[in-house]
Amino acid sequence: MGPWPFPCADARPSPTAACCGPRCIASSRRPRLAYADHARWRCLTAAGVDLTRLTASGLGPVNLETTVRFRRELTEPADLVVSCTFLWEPGRKTWRVTQELNTGEGTLIAEVESVSGLLDLTRRRLVDDPAEQWRVNATHPELLGLPPLGADWPRA
Incomplete structure (x- = not known):
């Protein structure tokens, strides 16, 4: 599944962040990697994953590897759009998560690729x-690039 197909209707620039689905717009006063981490968590919650319930069930997401490719320097505070x-x-x-951090005007600032897993605690x-x-724990697994429960899903 490709990037989120449309911008979030309620995403707007702010000093903190406004997110919906797998796109996030936030102020660039934070380190770039923090944007990617924040956007991944927001994708999970937008998909309806209750992280407290997930942890209580004995599971927890873990980030195993992260690669950041810086494409352009960001010298002043600006609003960034983060895709997931x-x-x-x-x-x-x-699984892998690929992300792009772009300015509001569309200039690519960085690319982030992460490898994650789900840990049995x-x-x-x-x-x-x-x-x-994730399909079981998300109310909208399609936001994570997964088919809903009951739909065909290839098995190994």
Whole structure:
């Protein structure tokens, strides 16, 4: 699934952040990586994942690797738009999230790629089918690039 297909109707520049779905507009006074982290969490909550309930069920998301490619210097405070695309491969214990940080005018500032997993907090091991766990725990899994429960999903 590609990037979020339309801008968030209620996303607007602010000193903190305004997010909806997998796009986030925020003030650039924060480090660039913090934008990417914040946008990923906002995507999960926009998809209807209750992180408190997820943790209580014994699961927790973990970031295993992050690569940041800086494309242009941002020398003054500006509003940034952060996209989020979740990439799933059946049979893998991890997934990738690709993100672009752009100025409000569309200038690419940085690209971020993360590899994440879903940790079984009791066993301290990655779960075998994280996509299925997200499908079960999200009310709108399509925002995470996943089909809703009951829809066909390729298995390894």
